[in-house]
Amino acid sequence: MKAQRVSLWLLGAILLLCSVHARGLRRCLISMDMHQIEETFQEIKRAIQAKDTFQNVTILSTSEFLHSIKPLDVCCVTKSLLEFYVDRVFKDHQEVNPQILRKISSIANSFLYMQKALQQCQEQRLCHCGQEATNATRIIHDNYNQLEVRSAAIKSLGELDLFLAWIGKNHQGTSTA
Amino acid sequence: MMILEEISSLMWLFCALIPCLLTDGVAVLPAPQNLSVQSTNMKHLLMWSPVIVPGEVIHYSVEYQGEYESLYLSHIWIPSSWCSSTKDPECDITDDITATVPYNLRVRAILGSQTSAWSTPKHPFNRNSTILTPPGMEVIKDGFHLVINLEDLGPQFEFLVVYWRREPGAKEHVKTVRSGGIPVHLETMESGAVYCVKAQTFVKVIGRQSAFSQAECVKVQGETLPLALALFAFVGFMLILVVVPLSIWKTGQLLRYSCCPGVVLPNTLKITNSPQKLTSCRKEEMEVCTMSMLSSEELFRSGSSRRKEGPS
Numbered sequence: 001m002k003a004q005r006v007s008l009w010l011l012g013a014i015l016l017l018c019s020v021h022a023r024g025l026r027r028c029l030i031s032m033d034m035h036q037i038e039e040t041f042q043e044i045k046r047a048i049q050a051k052d053t054f055q056n057v058t059i060l061s062t063s064e065f066l067h068s069i070k071p072l073d074v075c076c077v078t079k080s081l082l083e084f085y086v087d088r089v090f091k092d093h094q095e096v097n098p099q100i101l102r103k104i105s106s107i108a109n110s111f112l113y114m115q116k117a118l119q120q121c122q123e124q125r126l127c128h129c130g131q132e133a134t135n136a137t138r139i140i141h142d143n144y145n146q147l148e149v150r151s152a153a154i155k156s157l158g159e160l161d162l163f164l165a166w167i168g169k170n171h172q173g174t175s176t177a
Numbered sequence: 178m179m180i181l182e183e184i185s186s187l188m189w190l191f192c193a194l195i196p197c198l199l200t201d202g203v204a205v206l207p208a209p210q211n212l213s214v215q216s217t218n219m220k221h222l223l224m225w226s227p228v229i230v231p232g233e234v235i236h237y238s239v240e241y242q243g244e245y246e247s248l249y250l251s252h253i254w255i256p257s258s259w260c261s262s263t264k265d266p267e268c269d270i271t272d273d274i275t276a277t278v279p280y281n282l283r284v285r286a287i288l289g290s291q292t293s294a295w296s297t298p299k300h301p302f303n304r305n306s307t308i309l310t311p312p313g314m315e316v317i318k319d320g321f322h323l324v325i326n327l328e329d330l331g332p333q334f335e336f337l338v339v340y341w342r343r344e345p346g347a348k349e350h351v352k353t354v355r356s357g358g359i360p361v362h363l364e365t366m367e368s369g370a371v372y373c374v375k376a377q378t379f380v381k382v383i384g385r386q387s388a389f390s391q392a393e394c395v396k397v398q399g400e401t402l403p404l405a406l407a408l409f410a411f412v413g414f415m416l417i418l419v420v421v422p423l424s425i426w427k428t429g430q431l432l433r434y435s436c437c438p439g440v441v442l443p444n445t446l447k448i449t450n451s452p453q454k455l456t457s458c459r460k461e462e463m464e465v466c467t468m469s470m471l472s473s474e475e476l477f478r479s480g481s482s483r484r485k486e487g488p489s
Binding site: 032033036040086087090091098101102105106108109110111112113 | 242243244245246248249250253255256258273275276277278333381382
């Protein structure tokens with residue numbers, strides 16, 4: 001009897017901790033206006049995707065790949081993908097059209113802000129990178145490295161709508177901090 | 178020694194004149210001064226002191242770079258959406274500042290082919306330093322409905338509305354309104370009570386809210402007045418119900434009397450066809466008179482019956 005009670009208590013405590021942990025992940029990025037960033041990208045999407053000459057290849061892999069990321073890995077994968085875009089993609093792409101440059105700048109600076117917000121989550125130990133998350137990030141970098149840098153950059157830019165939709169789905173703000 | 182000093186001062190003078198010589202005697206276009214950003218309710222205005230060149234119209238060019246560009250692509254400056262060439266010494270940079278990061282800004286003056294040096298504000302501008310003011314609010318009393326209309330501040334603004342009944346121990350109700358400019362129903366009020374409303378804005382992208390606006394209160398009219406009105410209306414209605422038929426009847430009578438009077442001559446005043454019989458009645462002829470009176474009665478009766486039959 002006693003052993004049963006103890007195990008029940010333990011189970012309850014574990015469940016409580018898990019729910020708190022999961023809720024903590026969702027508290028990240030609550031002040032993001034994803035809708036605004038998605039709208040900004042929509043304005044240049046056609047022009048960017050038209051420049052992508054390698055239609056049969058994908059860098060972010062298929063959309064199923066992103067959606068198969070487990071909830072516990074979401075924070076880590078978000079952080080890694082933001083770094084991927086900020087450190088590599090936006091720098092490797094050289095835009096000459098001022099209108100498109102303006103929109104890319106807006107998205108890049110918004111990503112920088114998101115990184116800062118996620119940094120706070122990481123400090124609260126809510127953003128642990130497990131093996132699966134690390135593997136997922138590595139796959140994306142490998143895909144990018146297989147293409148010539150300018151083509152890879154334009155392709156990754158063209159796939160921003162997938163990434164933005166995924167962030168919006170996983171980081172919906174339901175309450176104010 | 179003296180000669181050397183004179184030569185060095187002449188050299189300084191010469192060097193100072195070189196820019197003038199190179200620009201054919203025209204002075205260098207001065208850069209704009211006193212740059213500052215005034216930001217209220219997420220509308221950002223870059224302002225500076227105008228550059229004055231007598232007789233000339235000066236244009237200004239504004240460029241910006243976000244924190245991303247300053248960290249990773251420091252040579253990239255983006256021309257402002259609205260102020261790549263503007264005559265006014267100010268620029269609405271709201272459409273340029275699209276992320277909550279520090280932005281560097283720079284302005285220079287342009288006169289024909291001449292351009293001044295770039296001028297920058299003392300500090301980078303971050304839109305989270307915008308001044309948020311309490312929202313304008315119109316409280317509407319639509320019958321018993323408490324309705325408010327908040328000012329439209331754009332898609333980045335949400336509103337927190339707090340309303341309560343002004344009585345001791347009353348609970349405050351809170352409602353989130355997603356956008357302004359549209360009437361919003363808060364509550365159906367109870368008569369005789371006073372309701373108060375106040376509101377504040379919340380800007381999600383910077384995670385800040387304004388102070389609350391001044392509370393505005395409205396009162397709903399009590400029940401006593403409508404009751405008195407109802408009673409008054411009922412009494413008036415009853416009066417009308419009685420007075421109107423009465424007056425109609427009276428008017429009808431008046432009309433009847435004036436146009437078709439039904440006046441009948443009494444029997445004693447009726448004149449028979451032999452008026453002498455009546456006048457010649459004396460004592461000795463009383464029997465004859467009575468007989469003639471009877472016959473006149475008969476005459477009257479027969480006459481009246483003939484009249485009743487009317488024209489056939």
